[in-house]
Amino acid sequence: MENLNALGKAKRNKANYLKAKEAFNQNKVDECILFYAPNHEVKSKQSEKGREGIQKFLEGLHETWADIQITVEHCVAEENWVMGRSVATATHSKTVLGVPPTGKKIVATFWDLHLFDEDGLIIETWNLMDNLAIMQQIGLLK
Numbered sequence: 001m002e003n004l005n006a007l008g009k010a011k012r013n014k015a016n017y018l019k020a021k022e023a024f025n026q027n028k029v030d031e032c033i034l035f036y037a038p039n040h041e042v043k044s045k046q047s048e049k050g051r052e053g054i055q056k057f058l059e060g061l062h063e064t065w066a067d068i069q070i071t072v073e074h075c076v077a078e079e080n081w082v083m084g085r086s087v088a089t090a091t092h093s094k095t096v097l098g099v100p101p102t103g104k105k106i107v108a109t110f111w112d113l114h115l116f117d118e119d120g121l122i123i124e125t126w127n128l129m130d131n132l133a134i135m136q137q138i139g140l141l142k
Helices: 006-025 029-035 051-064 131-137
Strands: 036-042 069-078 081-091 105-116 122-129
Touching: 006 029, 006 069, 006 081, 006 105, 006 122, 029 036, 029 051, 036 051, 105 131
Parallel strands: 036 122
Antiparallel strands: 069 081, 081 105, 105 122
């Protein structure tokens, strides 16, 4: 285990957060989940704990949105905390929320907050997605 000061932890954790997003964008979920602790937990919704849970979630995103790409617009790190504001872009090519594919490019903003452990792995996650924007763009809401 590295003995890092607060600034060093923040820098390392931010770098790991960005590397995880990069691996996700390349559809390398096996690499992406290595940035998550074995006992990782999504706190913003009830989900399966551990790397298996986050792996299923990330694979599901790629299954539903085959060309999904995440652009991190802002990322702030403080000690063991990293907060990001990102934009997800993907083509609506599968049925989503009961709406058949429209072929439209969907753009939605999301925020994610991560708590890192002493080894620089993500141990807890909170997500907030602009689901209203997605529902409007796929035609579910006017």
